[in-house]
Amino acid sequence: MDQFIEQIVTGLSIGSILLLVALGLSIIYGSMGIINLAHGEFVMLGAYAAWVFHTYLGLGLLASLVPIFLVVAAFGWVIERYVLSLLNNRPLDTILATWGVGIMLQQAVRLMVGSELRYVQLPPALADSMNVFGIPISSYRVFLFVVSIALFGATWMLMNRTTVGMKLRAIIQDRSVAASFGINAKRVYALTFAYGAGLAGLAGALVSPLKSVSPDMGTGYVVDAFMVVVLGGVQSLAGTVASAFILGELSGGIAFLQNDTVAKTIVLLAIVVLIRFRPEGLFTARVRA
Amino acid sequence: MPSNAPNSSGLQRLIAQLAPLLIVCALMFALPVLLNNDFLLNKVARYLVLGILTISLGLSWGFGGILNLGQAMSFGLGSYAMAMALKLKTVPVHTGASGLPDFMVWNNVQHLPWFWEPFRSLSFAIAAGLLVPALVAAGLGWFMFRGRVTGVYVSIITLATMVVINLVIIDQQSYTGGFNGITDLAQLELFGIAFDAYGRATYYLVAGCVLLSLLVAFAFTKSRAGLIVQAIRDHESRVRYFGYDVALYQIFVFALSAAIAGLAGMLYTVVMEFASPTFLGVQLSLSVVVWCAVGGRQSLVGAFLGAVLVAGMQGALSESAAFLETWTLVMGALFVLVVLFLPKGLAGLAQSTWRWVAQRRQAAGSAVARGVSQTEGST
Structure with missing residues (x-):
């Protein structure tokens, strides 16, 4: 029984990291239709930003979260403004362009700070473990879980309860009609992309104490996160949450029963089958054709 | 094409x-x-x-x-x-x-x-x-x-x-x-x-x-x-x-x-x-996409040359590690530029240059012809 609960908790922990990374990706894909292959690099930038703030400015991880969000969001804004907005009607080409941007970011970091692994300290306040249902769990993992849910809540509010969110939803429904009502679509897109990038940066900063920081750390995340988005369904934030935890539990569980390779293989195959038979995702009502 | x-x-x-x-x-x-x-x-x-x-x-x-x-x-x-x-x-x-x-x-x-x-x-x-x-x-x-x-x-x-x-x-x-x-x-x-x-x-x-x-x-x-x-x-x-x-x-x-x-x-x-x-691997698979895009995805010869040139350059520069790393950065930039401004790749560029030259030549030719017909008309 204990082992079972432990397994559930591991799955939740994997799921909350997945959700952190996938949230930004989901916003960008769901609202702009852009598959952002540079997303992993935004995660990486966030992790490096955490390392830089810590090493050079002596800021703790928690204190630097807001500046990290802003820095990575600024990167995202520039990339949307000067690269992606030029590719309005060529969705397949945005994959290529964002991939190129990703290579550049990765390589630039490698050239500037080297490809050695970097380490970020756990916030001292969260370094111990706590008891949940009689099982010791690292406080930091609980913190990650809470933060990922909180960020999801904030994003949901932003989309559904603010003017910017309303404008964005209007543009998703019909860009030209929205524009004729005076909504500046370009500006809203740039802000959306920046917000998604900022979320990825936060994700990177938050996972940096758990994993080592390296220029190519983002690559693995982007694939997993993308699977989350596909499973959850485009334009469904709640679906993203559900699928993040489903995938987290699944890969945790199968990895426990079999091994990592089998877990990855099964998850990938499940995604392939899902795309074939339900491309709109598990948690979306059928979209009007 | x-x-x-x-x-x-x-x-x-x-x-x-x-x-x-x-x-x-x-x-x-x-x-x-x-x-x-x-x-x-x-x-x-x-x-x-x-x-x-x-x-x-x-x-x-x-x-x-x-x-x-x-x-x-x-x-x-x-x-x-x-x-x-x-x-x-x-x-x-x-x-x-x-x-x-x-x-x-x-x-x-x-x-x-x-x-x-x-x-x-x-x-x-x-x-x-x-x-x-x-x-x-x-x-x-x-x-x-x-x-x-x-x-x-x-x-x-x-x-x-x-x-x-x-x-x-x-x-x-x-x-x-x-x-x-x-x-x-x-x-x-x-x-x-x-x-x-x-x-x-x-x-x-x-x-x-x-x-x-x-x-x-x-x-x-x-x-x-x-x-x-x-x-x-x-x-x-x-x-x-x-x-x-x-x-x-x-x-x-x-x-x-x-x-x-x-x-x-x-x-x-x-x-x-x-x-x-x-x-x-994913690396090679994505590189192929780059080569194809740079050379020109709608031209077979273009795609082929794209691969030979880009992979060749990369190979030639890989002797020195620092050079290779800078090269990867340049490569990424080049790729983004090609996607943005040359969706048909180098082959597309060659084609439109060729067409432009041909048009210029044709324009020059027809101007001469017009000149000739005018002189003929005046006589």
Whole structure:
């Protein structure tokens, strides 16, 4: 029984990291239709930003979260403004362009700070473990879980309860009609992309104490996160949450029963089958054709 | 490259379209005469093989509109087919009486697995190197295109499938050599010719296959099926309303492209003298997309040259690590610029330059003609 609960908790922990990374990706894909292959690099930038703030400015991880969000969001804004907005009607080409941007970011970091692994300290306040249902769990993992849910809540509010969110939803429904009502679509897109990038940066900063920081750390995340988005369904934030935890539990569980390779293989195959038979995702009502 | 209906000047046009292909191939065959360095020749042969792989992607992406992010899967399958056959040729040397490849001995495998058995025959291996990728692609194509999966989702499915096969190959170490791949191979021997990786015979074999792939791909794009495939790329539902079986044509171009990639994979094993899971890795697969985009996805020769030039430059600069890292940065920037401003790649640039020059010349010519007619009128 204990082992079972432990397994559930591991799955939740994997799921909350997945959700952190996938949230930004989901916003960008769901609202702009852009598959952002540079997303992993935004995660990486966030992790490096955490390392830089810590090493050079002596800021703790928690204190630097807001500046990290802003820095990575600024990167995202520039990339949307000067690269992606030029590719309005060529969705397949945005994959290529964002991939190129990703290579550049990765390589630039490698050239500037080297490809050695970097380490970020756990916030001292969260370094111990706590008891949940009689099982010791690292406080930091609980913190990650809470933060990922909180960020999801904030994003949901932003989309559904603010003017910017309303404008964005209007543009998703019909860009030209929205524009004729005076909504500046370009500006809203740039802000959306920046917000998604900022979320990825936060994700990177938050996972940096758990994993080592390296220029190519983002690559693995982007694939997993993308699977989350596909499973959850485009334009469904709640679906993203559900699928993040489903995938987290699944890969945790199968990895426990079999091994990592089998877990990855099964998850990938499940995604392939899902795309074939339900491309709109598990948690979306059928979209009007 | 817009396709033209056959007309009176059809033959002339065909020759004009084949001209770049033939020029490039002539240069390729002439190279060993100019380059008296076996080591460099081996390197060039490697880039030519990558060029074949890129031609295969150009066929499915540029002409079929199917962005296959798992193109390296077919490449890797071909490569392993050849490596398995060449490995079995060396067995007595490396493992003595038991007759097993060395890595199987290390992994305590007692008998040669059943799926290795037929690879004792080289002809079987070569057939498998072409057919296995084609059949896998046809199966995957049937799975996707019958369900009308399009665009981005095709890319995800192909990428995911490749990753799965890659994982399985790495995981099944005792049957596939795992992470290390299959190394220490015998030389390929065909029709009594031994193909040493550093020999001229190998170079000419590769060059011949380049020519063959270019011609097959070119013939396909000019065929009726090829035209329908291009029509599907441009407007899928319109073609469907005309009553064509869209999925069937997509499956065909997908499988043809995979077979060409399988051919490239087999040659790659011969040139590199090993097979490795990196041959069906995400890195290579995405690089092929870059080469194809830079060279020009809608031009077969362009895609081929894109691969040879970019991979060649990368190879030339890889001597110095610092240089290589800067190069990767430049490469990323170059790629973004090409995607933004040259969606048809260098081939598109060459084409529009050529058209511009021709127009200028025509304009100048007609001005002269007008001048002549005016003077005639005044007299």
